[in-house]
Amino acid sequence: MNPTTSVTAQPLLAARELSKTYGSTVALSGASARLDAGEIVALTGRSGSGKSTLLHCMAGIVRPDHGSVTYRQLDVDVSVTHRQEQLEQAPEERLSALRRTEFAVVFQFGQLIPELTALDNVALPLILGGTDRRAAQERARAWLERFGVLDRAEARPGELSGGQAQRVALARALVTGPKVVFADEPTGALDSLAGEQVMTELTSAARESGAAVLLVTHDATVAAYADREIRLTDGRTTVLEVSA
Numbered sequence: 297m298n299p300t301t302s303v304t305a306q307p308l309l310a311a312r313e314l315s316k317t318y319g320s321t322v323a324l325s326g327a328s329a330r331l332d333a334g335e336i337v338a339l340t341g342r343s344g345s346g347k348s349t350l351l352h353c354m355a356g357i358v359r360p361d362h363g364s365v366t367y368r369q370l371d372v373d374v375s376v377t378h379r380q381e382q383l384e385q386a387p388e389e390r391l392s393a394l395r396r397t398e399f400a401v402v403f404q405f406g407q408l409i410p411e412l413t414a415l416d417n418v419a420l421p422l423i424l425g426g427t428d429r430r431a432a433q434e435r436a437r438a439w440l441e442r443f444g445v446l447d448r449a450e451a452r453p454g455e456l457s458g459g460q461a462q463r464v465a466l467a468r469a470l471v472t473g474p475k476v477v478f479a480d481e482p483t484g485a486l487d488s489l490a491g492e493q494v495m496t497e498l499t500s501a502a503r504e505s506g507a508a509v510l511l512v513t514h515d516a517t518v519a520a521y522a523d524r525e526i527r528l529t530d531g532r533t534t535v536l537e538v539s540a
Protein backbone atom coordinates (compact mmCIF):
# COMPACT_ATOMS: atom_id res chain seq x y z
CA MET A 297 0.00 0.00 0.00
CA ASN A 298 1.22 3.47 -0.76
CA PRO A 299 2.03 4.99 2.66
CA THR A 300 0.60 8.35 1.65
CA THR A 301 -2.76 6.71 0.96
CA SER A 302 -3.34 5.87 4.60
CA VAL A 303 -2.32 9.39 5.61
CA THR A 304 -4.62 11.22 3.23
CA ALA A 305 -7.48 8.80 4.00
CA GLN A 306 -7.61 10.23 7.53
CA PRO A 307 -9.67 13.38 7.75
CA LEU A 308 -8.23 16.33 9.64
CA LEU A 309 -11.59 16.96 11.22
CA ALA A 310 -14.62 14.70 11.12
CA ALA A 311 -18.16 14.98 12.43
CA ARG A 312 -20.09 11.74 12.55
CA GLU A 313 -23.84 11.42 12.93
CA LEU A 314 -24.33 14.57 14.97
CA SER A 315 -27.66 15.34 16.57
CA LYS A 316 -28.51 18.52 18.43
CA THR A 317 -31.83 19.83 19.65
CA TYR A 318 -32.73 23.12 21.30
CA GLY A 319 -35.91 22.46 23.26
CA SER A 320 -38.30 21.09 20.65
CA THR A 321 -36.24 22.45 17.72
CA VAL A 322 -34.12 19.88 15.92
CA ALA A 323 -30.99 21.71 14.67
CA LEU A 324 -29.02 18.62 13.59
CA SER A 325 -30.31 15.14 12.91
CA GLY A 326 -27.55 12.71 11.93
CA ALA A 327 -25.23 15.24 10.24
CA SER A 328 -21.79 14.03 9.12
CA ALA A 329 -18.97 15.99 7.52
CA ARG A 330 -15.24 15.69 7.01
CA LEU A 331 -12.57 18.28 6.37
CA ASP A 332 -9.18 17.31 5.03
CA ALA A 333 -5.96 19.26 5.59
CA GLY A 334 -5.77 22.37 3.43
CA GLU A 335 -9.16 21.99 1.75
CA ILE A 336 -11.92 24.55 1.60
CA VAL A 337 -15.39 23.16 2.25
CA ALA A 338 -18.65 25.09 2.08
CA LEU A 339 -21.59 24.19 4.32
CA THR A 340 -24.69 25.32 2.48
CA GLY A 341 -28.44 25.07 2.95
CA ARG A 342 -31.53 27.13 3.67
CA SER A 343 -31.93 29.31 6.71
CA GLY A 344 -32.45 27.12 9.77
CA SER A 345 -31.06 23.96 8.11
CA GLY A 346 -28.36 23.63 10.80
CA LYS A 347 -25.25 25.09 9.11
CA SER A 348 -24.06 27.24 12.01
CA THR A 349 -24.85 24.52 14.54
CA LEU A 350 -22.75 22.02 12.58
CA LEU A 351 -19.88 24.52 12.29
CA HIS A 352 -20.08 25.30 16.01
CA CYS A 353 -20.05 21.58 16.88
CA MET A 354 -17.04 20.97 14.63
CA ALA A 355 -15.23 23.95 16.19
CA GLY A 356 -15.91 22.60 19.68
CA ILE A 357 -18.01 25.66 20.57
CA VAL A 358 -21.25 23.67 20.90
CA ARG A 359 -21.49 20.10 22.13
CA PRO A 360 -23.69 17.76 20.12
CA ASP A 361 -26.26 15.65 21.99
CA HIS A 362 -25.14 12.56 20.06
CA GLY A 363 -22.40 11.70 17.60
CA SER A 364 -18.70 12.46 17.60
CA VAL A 365 -16.30 15.15 16.42
CA THR A 366 -12.71 14.07 15.91
CA TYR A 367 -9.69 16.24 15.19
CA ARG A 368 -6.67 14.42 13.92
CA GLN A 369 -3.24 15.88 13.65
CA LEU A 370 -0.24 14.21 12.08
CA ASP A 371 2.65 15.24 14.24
CA VAL A 372 6.02 16.16 12.75
CA ASP A 373 7.67 14.38 15.71
CA VAL A 374 8.39 10.86 14.37
CA SER A 375 7.81 9.34 17.77
CA VAL A 376 4.19 10.40 17.64
CA THR A 377 2.47 9.43 14.41
CA HIS A 378 -0.85 10.98 15.25
CA ARG A 379 -3.06 11.96 18.10
CA GLN A 380 -6.77 11.98 18.39
CA GLU A 381 -8.70 14.73 20.12
CA GLN A 382 -12.27 13.76 20.94
CA LEU A 383 -13.67 17.26 21.00
CA GLU A 384 -16.97 16.48 22.64
CA GLN A 385 -15.20 14.74 25.54
CA ALA A 386 -12.35 17.15 26.07
CA PRO A 387 -12.42 19.36 29.13
CA GLU A 388 -13.21 23.00 28.49
CA GLU A 389 -9.66 24.27 29.03
CA ARG A 390 -8.19 21.81 26.58
CA LEU A 391 -10.75 22.89 24.03
CA SER A 392 -9.85 26.52 24.60
CA ALA A 393 -6.16 25.78 24.15
CA LEU A 394 -6.84 23.81 20.97
CA ARG A 395 -9.07 26.55 19.59
CA ARG A 396 -6.42 29.15 20.34
CA THR A 397 -3.57 27.29 18.70
CA GLU A 398 -5.02 25.28 15.82
CA PHE A 399 -8.54 26.59 15.23
CA ALA A 400 -9.55 30.10 14.23
CA VAL A 401 -13.01 31.58 13.73
CA VAL A 402 -14.34 34.38 11.57
CA PHE A 403 -17.95 35.47 11.99
CA GLN A 404 -20.34 37.55 9.91
CA PHE A 405 -19.67 40.72 11.87
CA GLY A 406 -15.92 40.38 12.48
CA GLN A 407 -16.50 40.48 16.25
CA LEU A 408 -13.42 42.54 16.89
CA ILE A 409 -12.90 43.94 20.37
CA PRO A 410 -14.21 47.52 20.07
CA GLU A 411 -11.84 49.08 22.61
CA LEU A 412 -8.68 47.76 20.92
CA THR A 413 -7.01 49.10 17.78
CA ALA A 414 -6.98 46.92 14.67
CA LEU A 415 -3.33 46.13 15.40
CA ASP A 416 -4.01 45.05 18.98
CA ASN A 417 -7.01 42.96 17.88
CA VAL A 418 -4.75 41.01 15.54
CA ALA A 419 -1.87 40.77 18.04
CA LEU A 420 -4.13 39.57 20.88
CA PRO A 421 -4.32 35.83 20.01
CA LEU A 422 -0.52 35.72 19.87
CA ILE A 423 -0.16 37.55 23.19
CA LEU A 424 -2.71 35.16 24.77
CA GLY A 425 -0.58 32.30 23.43
CA GLY A 426 2.53 33.66 25.17
CA THR A 427 4.22 35.68 22.40
CA ASP A 428 5.74 38.91 23.70
CA ARG A 429 3.92 42.08 22.76
CA ARG A 430 6.55 43.53 20.41
CA ALA A 431 6.91 40.30 18.38
CA ALA A 432 3.12 39.86 18.35
CA GLN A 433 2.63 43.37 17.00
CA GLU A 434 5.27 42.81 14.34
CA ARG A 435 3.49 39.69 13.07
CA ALA A 436 0.14 41.43 13.33
CA ARG A 437 1.48 44.25 11.14
CA ALA A 438 2.62 41.75 8.52
CA TRP A 439 -0.86 40.20 8.39
CA LEU A 440 -2.58 43.59 8.23
CA GLU A 441 -0.31 44.38 5.30
CA ARG A 442 -1.13 41.00 3.70
CA PHE A 443 -4.81 41.96 3.79
CA GLY A 444 -4.22 45.54 2.62
CA VAL A 445 -5.26 47.29 5.85
CA LEU A 446 -1.94 48.20 7.45
CA ASP A 447 -2.85 51.88 7.06
CA ARG A 448 -5.80 51.23 9.45
CA ALA A 449 -3.61 49.64 12.16
CA GLU A 450 -4.32 52.35 14.73
CA ALA A 451 -8.06 52.58 13.98
CA ARG A 452 -10.64 51.10 16.32
CA PRO A 453 -13.26 48.71 14.86
CA GLY A 454 -15.96 51.42 14.96
CA GLU A 455 -13.86 53.53 12.58
CA LEU A 456 -13.47 50.77 9.97
CA SER A 457 -15.68 50.00 6.98
CA GLY A 458 -17.33 46.56 6.92
CA GLY A 459 -14.79 45.25 4.41
CA GLN A 460 -11.85 46.66 6.39
CA ALA A 461 -13.19 45.15 9.63
CA GLN A 462 -13.57 41.76 7.97
CA ARG A 463 -9.99 41.95 6.64
CA VAL A 464 -8.77 42.72 10.17
CA ALA A 465 -10.80 39.72 11.38
CA LEU A 466 -9.14 37.54 8.71
CA ALA A 467 -5.71 38.80 9.81
CA ARG A 468 -6.61 37.96 13.42
CA ALA A 469 -7.77 34.47 12.37
CA LEU A 470 -4.65 33.64 10.36
CA VAL A 471 -1.98 35.29 12.54
CA THR A 472 -1.54 32.19 14.72
CA GLY A 473 -1.06 29.84 11.75
CA PRO A 474 -4.20 27.78 12.40
CA LYS A 475 -4.86 24.37 10.82
CA VAL A 476 -8.58 25.08 10.48
CA VAL A 477 -10.41 28.35 9.91
CA PHE A 478 -14.13 28.23 10.71
CA ALA A 479 -15.91 31.01 8.84
CA ASP A 480 -19.62 31.58 9.49
CA GLU A 481 -21.09 33.78 6.73
CA PRO A 482 -17.85 35.81 6.59
CA THR A 483 -19.23 38.01 3.80
CA GLY A 484 -22.82 38.12 5.03
CA ALA A 485 -22.60 41.77 6.11
CA LEU A 486 -20.78 42.99 2.98
CA ASP A 487 -21.93 44.12 -0.46
CA SER A 488 -21.18 41.68 -3.25
CA LEU A 489 -17.97 43.36 -4.47
CA ALA A 490 -16.48 43.62 -0.96
CA GLY A 491 -17.67 40.06 -0.31
CA GLU A 492 -15.88 38.70 -3.34
CA GLN A 493 -12.69 40.56 -2.41
CA VAL A 494 -12.79 39.17 1.11
CA MET A 495 -13.43 35.63 -0.20
CA THR A 496 -10.54 35.90 -2.67
CA GLU A 497 -8.24 37.09 0.10
CA LEU A 498 -9.42 34.48 2.60
CA THR A 499 -9.04 31.56 0.21
CA SER A 500 -5.67 32.64 -1.18
CA ALA A 501 -4.23 33.29 2.29
CA ALA A 502 -5.56 29.94 3.54
CA ARG A 503 -4.09 28.11 0.56
CA GLU A 504 -0.72 29.84 1.04
CA SER A 505 -0.59 28.94 4.72
CA GLY A 506 -2.05 25.44 4.28
CA ALA A 507 -5.06 26.08 6.53
CA ALA A 508 -8.30 24.21 5.86
CA VAL A 509 -11.44 26.35 5.79
CA LEU A 510 -14.95 25.33 6.81
CA LEU A 511 -17.25 27.97 5.45
CA VAL A 512 -20.95 28.48 6.21
CA THR A 513 -22.81 30.31 3.49
CA HIS A 514 -26.23 30.48 1.87
CA ASP A 515 -24.69 32.28 -1.14
CA ALA A 516 -23.79 30.18 -4.21
CA THR A 517 -21.17 32.76 -5.30
CA VAL A 518 -19.37 32.32 -2.00
CA ALA A 519 -19.74 28.50 -2.07
CA ALA A 520 -18.07 28.48 -5.50
CA TYR A 521 -14.77 29.42 -3.79
CA ALA A 522 -14.80 26.03 -2.05
CA ASP A 523 -13.31 22.74 -3.24
CA ARG A 524 -16.34 20.87 -1.99
CA GLU A 525 -19.83 21.61 -0.81
CA ILE A 526 -21.76 19.88 1.95
CA ARG A 527 -25.45 20.71 1.85
CA LEU A 528 -27.71 20.61 4.88
CA THR A 529 -31.42 19.94 4.68
CA ASP A 530 -33.34 19.88 7.96
CA GLY A 531 -30.22 19.03 9.96
CA ARG A 532 -29.03 16.28 7.60
CA THR A 533 -26.04 16.44 5.28
CA THR A 534 -25.48 15.57 1.64
CA VAL A 535 -22.08 15.96 0.00
CA LEU A 536 -21.81 17.71 -3.34
CA GLU A 537 -18.69 18.28 -5.39
CA VAL A 538 -18.12 21.81 -6.65
CA SER A 539 -16.81 21.71 -10.19
CA ALA A 540 -13.45 23.42 -10.55
Ligand SMILES: Nc1ncnc2c1ncn2[C@@H]1O[C@H](COP(=O)(O)OP(=O)(O)OP(=O)(O)O)[C@@H](O)[C@H]1O
Binds near residue numbers: 318342
Ligand atom coordinates in the same frame (compact mmCIF):
# COMPACT_ATOMS: atom_id res chain seq x y z
N1 LIG B 1 -28.87 28.60 20.67
C1 LIG B 1 -30.02 28.23 20.11
N2 LIG B 1 -31.15 28.18 20.83
C2 LIG B 1 -32.32 27.79 20.30
N3 LIG B 1 -32.47 27.41 19.00
C3 LIG B 1 -31.36 27.44 18.23
C4 LIG B 1 -30.09 27.84 18.73
N4 LIG B 1 -29.18 27.77 17.72
C5 LIG B 1 -29.86 27.34 16.63
N5 LIG B 1 -31.16 27.13 16.94
C6 LIG B 1 -32.20 26.64 16.02
O1 LIG B 1 -31.68 25.49 15.36
C7 LIG B 1 -32.03 25.51 13.98
C8 LIG B 1 -30.76 25.50 13.14
O2 LIG B 1 -30.09 26.76 13.35
P1 LIG B 1 -28.73 27.15 12.63
O3 LIG B 1 -28.38 28.52 13.07
O4 LIG B 1 -27.74 26.06 12.83
O5 LIG B 1 -29.17 27.15 11.09
P2 LIG B 1 -28.50 27.88 9.86
O6 LIG B 1 -28.67 26.96 8.70
O7 LIG B 1 -27.12 28.31 10.20
O8 LIG B 1 -29.45 29.14 9.70
P3 LIG B 1 -29.14 30.62 9.12
O9 LIG B 1 -28.68 30.45 7.69
O10 LIG B 1 -30.47 31.32 9.22
O11 LIG B 1 -28.09 31.21 10.02
C9 LIG B 1 -32.89 26.75 13.75
O12 LIG B 1 -34.25 26.36 13.83
C10 LIG B 1 -32.51 27.63 14.91
O13 LIG B 1 -33.57 28.49 15.26
